[in-house]
Amino acid sequence: MEIRPHKAGYVSIIGKPNVGKSTLMNAMVGERLSIITSKAQTTRHRIMGILSGDDFQIIYSDTPGIIKPEYELHETMMRFVTSSFEDSDLILFVTDLYEKYEGEKVIDYLKDVKVPVILVMNKIDLAKGSQAEDKVAYWRELMDFHDVVMVSALENIGIEGVFEKIIEHLPEHPAYFPKDTLTDKPERFFVDEMIREKIFKQYKKEIPYSCEVVTTSFKEDEKIIRISADIYVERDSQKGIVIGHKGESLKKVGTAAREDLEIFFGKKIFLETHVKVEKDWRKKEAKLKRFGYTS
Ligand code: GDP
Ligand code: MG
Numbered sequence: 001m002e003i004r005p006h007k008a009g010y011v012s013i014i015g016k017p018n019v020g021k022s023t024l025m026n027a028m029v030g031e032r033l034s035i036i037t038s039k040a041q042t043t044r045h046r047i048m049g050i051l052s053g054d055d056f057q058i059i060y061s062d063t064p065g066i067i068k069p070e071y072e073l074h075e076t077m078m079r080f081v082t083s084s085f086e087d088s089d090l091i092l093f094v095t096d097l098y099e100k101y102e103g104e105k106v107i108d109y110l111k112d113v114k115v116p117v118i119l120v121m122n123k124i125d126l127a128k129g130s131q132a133e134d135k136v137a138y139w140r141e142l143m144d145f146h147d148v149v150m151v152s153a154l155e156n157i158g159i160e161g162v163f164e165k166i167i168e169h170l171p172e173h174p175a176y177f178p179k180d181t182l183t184d185k186p187e188r189f190f191v192d193e194m195i196r197e198k199i200f201k202q203y204k205k206e207i208p209y210s211c212e213v214v215t216t217s218f219k220e221d222e223k224i225i226r227i228s229a230d231i232y233v234e235r236d237s238q239k240g241i242v243i244g245h246k247g248e249s250l251k252k253v254g255t256a257a258r259e260d261l262e263i264f265f266g267k268k269i270f271l272e273t274h275v276k277v278e279k280d281w282r283k284k285e286a287k288l289k290r291f292g293y294t295s
């Protein structure tokens with residue numbers, strides 16, 4: 001048997017809101033690791049899903065999408081998008097049947113990046129006639145992509161093909177993370193994301209973007225799962241808003257999250273949330289700690 005060299009790298013999933021980036025990442029990683037909601041741009045952070053095998057490790061990041069600078073631009077978000085271009089080893093540029101023909105703007109960014117870019121045409125389950133092929137032809141006119149794949153992230157069509165292309169274009173490199181990194185505590189990761197999703201539904205404007213959720217305890221008994229989570233905000237004023245009058249806003253978030261978690265885990269959930277005010281670096285440290293990277 002041929003021995004393949006170990007490959008590893010960071011794969012950025014980019015594209016406009018609602019083209020299906022989160023759905024695609026989840027289809028590839030096989031777990032619901034990032035927020036999927038019809039509300040655009042809920043992903044502030046680089047959310048990583050890590051997929052490891054004997055001879056590969058793919059580290060996915062799900063970005064907030066390419067946003068026009070004049071449209072609802074949060075400077076930090078744009079910086080984040082750009083930095084994820086620069087950090088990655090491979091870019092999956094996701095588009096769908098419905099993205100308007102104005103690709104030139106995106107291509108300006110993509111032409112400058114030095115890593116391979118794979119075009120992923122998503123939602124082919126909805127394609128009529130040669131719609132998907134026509135769209136692909138349009139994009140290929142604009143840029144010479146390293147590869148093109150047509151998929152339906154929702155219907156799980158073509159996902160294996162994306163995976164093969166990723167492996168093909170990834171650099172030879174040892175694993176970046178221990179191979180059991182996310183299989184270690186996927187439940188906590190999932191709880192974080194679920195609470196974050198409810199925060200996005202509950203609060204307006206910048207509040208969701210200032211929140212970070214860290215599940216601090218997850219104890220599963222035969223009949224009930226007891227979960228504690230900290231919600232970090234940056235300022236006292238935000239803490240007040242998150243908690244709400246007589247705690248009602250936070251209660252709504254907790255109830256909505258609990259209901260979905262009960263469906264997901266198929267068990268009764270006891271969910272406790274605490275709101276904490278911490279500076280940015282503290283939140284990052286808390287995240288890292290949870291994955292065991294700092295002492
Ligand atoms: P993102 O904003 O790019 O992360 O997009 P999402 O993954 O949140 O998906 C946006 C919407 O498109 C959701 O309602 C998904 O269910 C839907 N969607 C994603 N992929 C597909 C697909 O392959 N086919 C269809 N029909 N819908 C999809
Ligand atoms: Mg998304």
Ligand code: K
Pocket residue numbers: 022034035036037042043062
């Ligand atoms: K997302």
